[in-house]
Amino acid sequence: MSIRPILEARKAQPTMEGAGVHLHRAFGFHNPTELDPFLLFDDFRNENPADYAQGFPWHPHRGIETITYVLAGEVEHGDSLGNQGRLGAGDVQWMTAGSGILHQEMPKGNASGQMHGFQLWANLPSSLKMTAPRYQDVSAPDIPVIVDDDGTAVRVIVGAFWGKRGPVDGIAADPQYLDISVPPGVKKTFPVDTYRRSFAYVFEGAGAFADASAPEGVLLEKEVAGQEVNIRDLSGNRTLIRFGTGDEVTVQAGPEGIRFLLISGAPIAEPVAWHGPIVMNTKDELRTAMADLRNGTFIKPAH
Numbered sequence: 001m002s003i004r005p006i007l008e009a010r011k012a013q014p015t016m017e018g019a020g021v022h023l024h025r026a027f028g029f030h031n032p033t034e035l036d037p038f039l040l041f042d043d044f045r046n047e048n049p050a051d052y053a054q055g056f057p058w059h060p061h062r063g064i065e066t067i068t069y070v071l072a073g074e075v076e077h078g079d080s081l082g083n084q085g086r087l088g089a090g091d092v093q094w095m096t097a098g099s100g101i102l103h104q105e106m107p108k109g110n111a112s113g114q115m116h117g118f119q120l121w122a123n124l125p126s127s128l129k130m131t132a133p134r135y136q137d138v139s140a141p142d143i144p145v146i147v148d149d150d151g152t153a154v155r156v157i158v159g160a161f162w163g164k165r166g167p168v169d170g171i172a173a174d175p176q177y178l179d180i181s182v183p184p185g186v187k188k189t190f191p192v193d194t195y196r197r198s199f200a201y202v203f204e205g206a207g208a209f210a211d212a213s214a215p216e217g218v219l220l221e222k223e224v225a226g227q228e229v230n231i232r233d234l235s236g237n238r239t240l241i242r243f244g245t246g247d248e249v250t251v252q253a254g255p256e257g258i259r260f261l262l263i264s265g266a267p268i269a270e271p272v273a274w275h276g277p278i279v280m281n282t283k284d285e286l287r288t289a290m291a292d293l294r295n296g297t298f299i300k301p302a303h
Helices: 283-295
Strands: 006-011 013-017 021-027 038-046 056-061 064-072 074-079 084-087 092-096 101-108 115-123 134-138 145-147 153-158 176-182 187-191 197-209 218-224 227-233 239-243 248-265 273-275 278-280
Touching: 038 197, 064 074, 064 176, 101 115, 115 248, 176 187, 273 283, 278 283
Parallel strands: none
Antiparallel strands: 006 239, 013 021, 021 038, 038 115, 056 101, 064 092, 064 115, 074 084, 074 101, 092 134, 145 153, 153 176, 176 248, 187 248, 197 239, 197 248, 218 227, 273 278
16 A cells, blocks of 8 residues: 655635636646646635625536535525526535536525535537536435544545545546544555546644644745745635545544545546636537637537
């Protein structure tokens, strides 16, 4: 057994999307081979409705799959095929855009105005770029939760883990998507398929990954007393951990415990031609998609 080393640890960066939604982007619109088959990961967490209420109005997707996981508040969604619904706390939507879809997502805060969720984009291989669009909406009670003897809890959203299988299926990247909580001070090792690209996203508490004996934190530049200094940030909040090869991931939880997503998928290893939420293999295919948008043929008839 070999523990996956950390290739990189970095903070998600603030940005705006949609009609002015404030969010943090862990990766996206970067080198698409870095985390192939994954293209983008956003953390939309806010307590001020003015920073998310305008949402993500009608926009196109083609050639990818989008995975939305809601932790607090709700997301109302609708699309050009007539589908509509609402994702609540703990719910997941896996949308296969395939040949093309227009949809909108409108976040709504909970009673305290809080909104929190994640969106991950996964690429589709060339053989499935123009497949028929498909939705999988999964309610929180249908997602299995495993609690180990030491208190470690794992929500299995996609893939198989510790004898349980997540409810989302038929995904091209054959991914594993886990929501993991490790209690304070516990050191835990999780299996990960050797041939998959893998990353963790820490959003609560603190900890140290790899074969570490104590939490170390991420080295950041911060302003202290008017001067820029390098310090170790133990917050763990909004931190992306990108792993190298191996078949295990080990984490040492800090004094407040740690909660993170552990996501892995099989690389597609194909060329990427990318324009926003439209991801094809060649520039010619991308030009065709943009022409389809202009002339009203973007949505393909059902077969």
